[in-house]
């Protein structure tokens with residue numbers, strides 16, 4: 001079985017593939033100061049719960065945007081799986097996708113994985129939007145080249161900053177789109193600002209990126225908050241929550 005791990009700034013997603021099929025997936029918090037031994041306890045428990053043994057794993061592919069996780073997960077794989085994990089970076093996907101960033105080593109591994117997955121699926125010019133800790137935009141040409149994109153404060157962290165810094169504002173837990181954009185109470189005004197504000201940012205960014213790309217890319221979104229924003233954004237054509245895990249599986253075949 002193939003073990004794939006994507007370490008994001010907030011959450012770590014773990015998947016196990018049996019051939020082409022995702023047999024199981026889990027989402028855990030990204031803990032920066034964990035150890036290989038602690039990660040082993042957690043992974044073992046999650047696997048056991050679904051009847052999977054660590055000895056069933058024959059290959060590991062990992063993408064991470066958290067540098068401290070690299071040493072920890074590398075040690076976990078070597079010590080407890082007896083395997084050396086394959087790390088996603090611009091060099092490891094060289095055969096699948098040219099990275100046209102001025103320094104390809106700078107691009108976040110999660111952005112590369114999303115780009116590879118989306119291009120494999122659609123084979124056309126694309127803009128991928130990932131609503132994670134950051135909201136990222138990635139532009140892919142019709143030939144399958146990674147051009148770059150944009151990094152914006154994420155929906156949740158930017159809202160958190162608002163609640164922390166504005167004394168009178170209540171924390172709005174339930175993020176949902178209000179019926180109209182002109183809120184007539186505080187809760188509705190905050191919801192409008194967060195949801196319609198982020199959707200307008202998406203639509204505006206997509207318009208500008210399209211102009212620079214000089215083509216009509218397909219616009220797809222991923223990340224936990226993608227369905228919420230996609231509902232009110234005009235630009236987003238499709239939401240694909242499995243994009244990152246799929247990308248890791250595709251990359252595993254090429255490594």
Ligand SMILES: Nc1ncnc2c1ncn2[C@@H]1O[C@H](COP(=O)(O)OP(=O)(O)O)[C@@H](O)[C@H]1O
Pocket residue numbers: 007008009010011012131132133134154156157223224225
């Ligand atoms: N289904 C969801 N509903 C609401 N919030 C979510 C959902 N999934 C993720 N989030 C929130 O969105 C933010 C980004 O999460 P995630 O996509 O896991 O980020 P990352 O990939 O950067 O770790 C976090 O604050 C998380 O709590």
Ligand SMILES: CC(C)(COP(=O)(O)O)[C@@H](O)C(=O)NCCC(=O)O
Pocket residue numbers: 008009010065106107108109110111132133134135136151154
């Ligand atoms: C932009 C990111 C912070 C997004 O991380 P995420 O929201 O998925 O946790 C990450 O991809 C990253 O650290 N990138 C490196 C800089 C770059 O892509 O140019």
Ligand SMILES: [K+]
Pocket residue numbers: 008009110130132
């Ligand atoms: K991510």
